[in-house]
Amino acid sequence: MIQDFRAIEGLLYLEARLLDEGRLDEWLDLFTADAVYWIPAGDYNIDPNEHVSIVYDTRRDMERRVARLKSGYAFAEDPPSRTHRMISNVEIQLPTADGGSTLTALTVMALFALTKHKYAIHSARCEFILRYDEPTWKIERKKVGLLRNDEPLEAMPYLI
Amino acid sequence: MSLDISSLIRKDAVHRSIYTDPEIFDLEMEQIFHRTWVYLAHISEIREDGDYKTTFIGRHPVIVSHVADGQISVLINRCRHRGATVCQDEFGNSRVFRCVYHSWTYANTGKLIGVPHPQAYGEDFSRSELGLGRVPRVAMHRGFIFGSMAAHGPTLDEHLGGTKKLLDEFCEISPSGEIEVFRGLQKCAYNGNWKLQLENGVDPYHVEFLHRSTFTRETLKIYNQSRGKVIDMDGHGVTDHRDIGPPRRDGLPNGGFNVVIFPNLILLRTQIRTVRPISVNRTEIYTNVVRLPGVEDQLNKFRLRTQEFEFGPCGVVFADDLDVFERAQRGLQSSAVEWLLVSRGLDRERLENGYLCGEMMDETQHRALYRKWKGLMMQQPSKENAA
Numbered sequence: 174m175i176q177d178f179r180a181i182e183g184l185l186y187l188e189a190r191l192l193d194e195g196r197l198d199e200w201l202d203l204f205t206a207d208a209v210y211w212i213p214a215g216d217y218n219i220d221p222n223e224h225v226s227i228v229y230d231t232r233r234d235m236e237r238r239v240a241r242l243k244s245g246y247a248f249a250e251d252p253p254s255r256t257h258r259m260i261s262n263v264e265i266q267l268p269t270a271d272g273g274s275t276l277t278a279l280t281v282m283a284l285f286a287l288t289k290h291k292y293a294i295h296s297a298r299c300e301f302i303l304r305y306d307e308p309t310w311k312i313e314r315k316k317v318g319l320l321r322n323d324e325p326l327e328a329m330p331y332l333i
Numbered sequence: 334m335s336l337d338i339s340s341l342i343r344k345d346a347v348h349r350s351i352y353t354d355p356e357i358f359d360l361e362m363e364q365i366f367h368r369t370w371v372y373l374a375h376i377s378e379i380r381e382d383g384d385y386k387t388t389f390i391g392r393h394p395v396i397v398s399h400v401a402d403g404q405i406s407v408l409i410n411r412c413r414h415r416g417a418t419v420c421q422d423e424f425g426n427s428r429v430f431r432c433v434y435h436s437w438t439y440a441n442t443g444k445l446i447g448v449p450h451p452q453a454y455g456e457d458f459s460r461s462e463l464g465l466g467r468v469p470r471v472a473m474h475r476g477f478i479f480g481s482m483a484a485h486g487p488t489l490d491e492h493l494g495g496t497k498k499l500l501d502e503f504c505e506i507s508p509s510g511e512i513e514v515f516r517g518l519q520k521c522a523y524n525g526n527w528k529l530q531l532e533n534g535v536d537p538y539h540v541e542f543l544h545r546s547t548f549t550r551e552t553l554k555i556y557n558q559s560r561g562k563v564i565d566m567d568g569h570g571v572t573d574h575r576d577i578g579p580p581r582r583d584g585l586p587n588g589g590f591n592v593v594i595f596p597n598l599i600l601l602r603t604q605i606r607t608v609r610p611i612s613v614n615r616t617e618i619y620t621n622v623v624r625l626p627g628v629e630d631q632l633n634k635f636r637l638r639t640q641e642f643e644f645g646p647c648g649v650v651f652a653d654d655l656d657v658f659e660r661a662q663r664g665l666q667s668s669a670v671e672w673l674l675v676s677r678g679l680d681r682e683r684l685e686n687g688y689l690c691g692e693m694m695d696e697t698q699h700r701a702l703y704r705k706w707k708g709l710m711m712q713q714p715s716k717e718n719a720a
Binding site for chain 1: 522523630640652
């Protein structure tokens with residue numbers, strides 16, 4: 174039990190650190206092939222098929238985003254933003270005894286970003302749906318509930 | 334007036350101060366945003382009786398209400414007693430707006446219907462004269478609602494000119510001829526002048542360079558072909574790719590047109606983009622995603638997902654636009670170089686159907702916007718009295 178908790182918490186920290194360090198291919202590897210990366214707009218609880226989101230990416234979209242950031246022509250990220258992500262308030266709902274293969278992890282993220290000398294702070298309640306994919310847990314869905322998701326936002330060209 | 338506006342716009346160039354001078358921004362608010370037709374809302378955002386949306390006309394906070402049966406009222410969101418806003422939400426449904434401060438209450442027609450302890454006012458206290466301020470002219474075309482703070486002046490039809498037909502065409506790709514918007518907005522901001530976004534809304538020249546990380550060679554062909562054109566359409570800016578095909582239901586860029594309806598509305602692909610000037614060096618952009626009622630869900634979902642991927646603050650296209658607006662604003666702080674070039678294609682413009690046209694990567698459409706800008710900025714100041 175404790176080992177499971179530590180492994181999952183470690184995955185959440187690793188996910189944040191890979192983004193901070195710009196290790197985007199390794200970041201992609203943390204996700205399942207059918208993953209969704211979602212940043213709702215306007216509110217935390219919206220129907221993404223009826224309401225606009227800030228980001229609603231399939232795995233394929235995530236790959237395109239990463240390829241663009243690595244292309245040398247993503248000018249808003251030239252030079253790349255530097256970021257620190259603090260992950261806190263980790264709550265993990267372990268799968269039930271009847272063998273559910275996914276679990277939910279809730280976190281609070283503080284994201285500090287320095288983009289071309291502009292300093293921005295974002296906070297978000299995040300929800301991860303994780304799936305056990307022998308031999309590790311992988312991210313099936315990452316939902317980022319930005320506190321400022323209904324405000325006009327300056328460019329956030331980095332992955333959140 | 335201390336500003337010599339006419340000297341700031343040349344045939345081939347515009348002066349940097351129109352992007353950087355706070356005094357010019359103040360004059361733009363008075364002469365442009367507080368006079369001409371400003372886009373406010375799409376009817377599908379306030380579909381039901383009592384629905385409202387709050388937004389701005391220049392510096393005026395306004396409430397756009399669907400009073401009943403298609404009747405729209407646009408009211409100044411400011412209590413007549415002590416000035417507080419009476420409506421706080423961006424979207425909602427209410428037939429009354431109550432100021433929480435002293436509980437003055439107004440109908441969504443603007444009428445003052447409640448004043449607590451009224452006996453303190455004298456005999457000349459007139460409720461009928463103390464309704465919420467009213468935007469004098471409101472008009473709608475194909476569900477696009479516009480307001481004008483000027484009681485007199487060109488009609489909306491006259492203001493739209495040829496772009497009225499483009500609004501029609503934008504809607505007519507829907508099987509019913511009507512469009513609606515998905516709920517919610519993409520909201521962006523940048524530290525730069527509002528006109529940088531207007532120019533960029535009709536700028537085929539930049540696409541293959543600034544957006545080369547996103548667009549494929551195939552897509553870029555439409556911008557590099559010679560049959561498309563750019564148009565000065567009654568002072569609004571148009572880039573016209575309809576030689577390839579009409580606006581596409583899937584929202585992809587090969588076909589259709591981009592249009593900037595001066596001063597704050599941009600239509601392109603799946604978007605209704607609204608430009609909100611905050612100050613000379615701060616701008617907000619609110620964008621709706623258009624849904625086509627009656628087409629299959631998959632297609633509408635594709636429109637939504639594509640726009641989310643490319644636009645908004647994390648958009649793979651728009652993040653670079655927002656960045657370049659800020660680069661421009663920084664560069665324009667230098668007075669060592671006074672002029673910005675808008676001269677592309679100046680010597681090869683031609684008249685077609687009464688409109689000045691240029692080739693695809695010319696700047697006729699930008700010169701259109703500055704022709705309009707100059708005309709409005711130099712009109713006689715308004716003598717209309719405020720309430």
